[in-house]
Amino acid sequence: MSSILTYIAISDGKIKRSSLEVLSRSKAIADAQGLSCEAVIIDQIASSYTDSVQKYGASKIYTVEDPIFDQHRNTPLLSALSKVMETAQPKVVAFASTEGTKDILGALAANKTAGVVADVSSFDVSSSGVTAKRPVMAAKVVGNVEVSGNPILVSVRSGSYDLVESPTTAEVVSIGFTMSRDELKAKLREIISATGDTIDLNEAESIVAAGRGVKDGEAKNLISELASVLNAGIGASRALTEAGVYDPSLQIGQTGKVVSPQLYIAIGISGAIQHVAGMANSKVIVAINKDPDAPIFEVADYGIVGDLYKVLPPFIEELKKIKG
């Protein structure tokens, strides 16, 4: 039986929720199309994640374990995926669209002469290939795409699908793989990480996002306080990541991350199309901006026209009361 294979991304010792979203979708497609739903985990301790993965319906799980996978490195990841695909012979390989995936998707497609479509907001499999919707033109337009090829690779934006459990007992197939660091032409020297305990924006239920209006320490403190009251992740516009006010990993938008939390609070952000491209799929959007004509109000469910220095303190206080 031909299969749909989902790549399970692991980061900082955790399965990325977005890859389980994709697995949930793959399982639904597999059931509808009579395909087998399979998954692949590539990590230094890949086999320890199989229990969580079989909960989402993968009936076969390929694991590749090697110390080289302690950090993201494109060369070993590519070879491992390529090797698993030789064994699994999938019709479709589905990925969550992380920076790690973006780094290798094109190369894997070239290596396998596979069809490929990146960063879709939905996809389906038919006898002739994959159909998908993907936002284009800074997410103002949706393109309906048809992809042919054998296999076909597809990467999916986080938040596009809900998690659906579908417990199975999976057959685990371990694929032998070794690669030494000395073999690698590209050497990973070091990783400069932001503070270790920040909330992953792709998984955050709520996000508090700061823009150029957040000018000083006082405003930054208000942002942190609001985020902590709501247990929210902190994001930022390019204006602030560029100025070094927030870590570049927190940038939301076309160049940065695409997010879709339940609640997105944009503070001192004008709402340029490239920023909106990264947050327009949030469920509820709140904007706080002193300019009543700021474009961010066109996408906000609740728009507060006012100075953030005056609005945030009572806003935070009221939320604290509600949270009790």
Place this chain on the structure above:
Amino acid sequence: MVPDVAAPFQIKEGELIMDADRMVLNAYDASAVEEALVLKEKHGGEVEVVCIGPAKASETIRKALAMGADKGIHISTSGDEGFDSASYASILSSFFGDKEFDILSLGKQSQDTDSGLTGSMVAEKLNLPYATNAVGLEIEGNNLVVKRQGDSGQEMIELPTPCAVTCSNDMNEPRIPNLKGIMASKRKPIDVVELSSLGISEEDLSPASKVISYEQKPARQAGKKFEGEADEIAREVAQLLDTEANVI
């Protein structure tokens, strides 16, 4: 070279029609050119730019020449081929297959499609070590040291040359060509290369992924706007987030 995403457009019967046929230098490629010029200023060498496309691609090349690139190469196509990233990657890898270079620098994605595939495709086809989503480049001896934005941190990666890299616009602020640069660009050479001379025809490049139609993204409704006394409206919205929106 991409359509200007900020320019007005319409969607008619599934077709995307730009009101003005205005093509601009892709922002991510502008950053790639800028960084190449900075590296050249520090370390010497030459900056060449390659653009695939119909006749008007030469305007995009001129823009890069006006910024300071030394030479342009225009790989000429008919313009209505509907290429995807794989098609461009095939052309670029055929072109670069027998060329000597130290660094092959691309944009991390096209501003209009956000595909982000071409760079790593070319690297794989040419068997080059590569890094994507670069936010900083340095040359150290024979190595290119790339700072790339990963999922949760920045990865410092050392690549031996020749290598490939794709650039984020978070790397720099591309210079705006001045008059002198624009005048100088007119005297700089642009070589025109026909696809046939690379041994490829447009039919060979028929894309595996095709956009069959476009639709307007369902616009978000602008919701309620609250104006007035900061203290009052702040508390009111906080309440509504709890009682109406149910997100607290």
